Amino acid sequence: MSTRDGWLLIDDDTSFLEVLQRALNRQGIGTIGAHSHAEALHALDEHSFHKCVLDLNLAGESGLQLMPELLARQPSLEIVVLTGYGSIATAVEAMRRGAVNYLCKPVTVQQLISGFAALAVSPDLRPEPPSVEEMEWEHIQRVLNEHEGNVSATARALHMHRRTLQRKLQKHSRWRN
Numbered sequence: 001m002s003t004r005d006g007w008l009l010i011d012d013d014t015s016f017l018e019v020l021q022r023a024l025n026r027q028g029i030g031t032i033g034a035h036s037h038a039e040a041l042h043a044l045d046e047h048s049f050h051k052c053v054l055d056l057n058l059a060g061e062s063g064l065q066l067m068p069e070l071l072a073r074q075p076s077l078e079i080v081v082l083t084g085y086g087s088i089a090t091a092v093e094a095m096r097r098g099a100v101n102y103l104c105k106p107v108t109v110q111q112l113i114s115g116f117a118a119l120a121v122s123p124d125l126r127p128e129p130p131s132v133e134e135m136e137w138e139h140i141q142r143v144l145n146e147h148e149g150n151v152s153a154t155a156r157a158l159h160m161h162r163r164t165l166q167r168k169l170q171k172h173s174r175w176r177n
Contacts, residue, residue: 008031010063053080055082101116
């Protein structure tokens with residue numbers, strides 16, 4: 001493997017990391033896995049990587065705290081943050097710290113590869129972090145789809161009053177059209 005073209009995978013879940021490595025290797029992508037902050041920094045000292053997949057929660061430590069160290073050692077490193085606990089606040093923070101994308105687990109290999117796609121088309125393109133309003137809208141739409149368009153069930157799932165949700169939906173539908 002030419003590690004310059006390889007990916008650094010950082011996740012404390014050994015099973016997930018092994019499955020992800022095998023799946024990416026089948027796609028012809030070389031990988032090196034790390035389970036902790038220390039292992040990740042050691043891998044960066046030993047190899048040069050093009051892409052990094054970083055779990056948000058590393059055995060109680062925040063992957064967001066590791067991002068500045070990763071980018072300080074390899075400024076051209078493209079990082080996609082993965083999490084099982086997605087939130088608007090952490091997504092915005094990940095993008096502000098230099099992530100090129102933020103994806104919620106479970107994620108397919110194709111979704112992961114697509115997470116880097118915008119930069120592959122135009123390497124100078126660094127996406128602007130989405131605004132809190134845009135991320136909230138996307139989250140509302142995702143939960144609304146999960147509840148098959150049922151506004152009352154969506155409002156309960158979002159811990160939001162139904163009328164508040166209806167106002168947000170109405171407001172966004174006006175400026176989206």
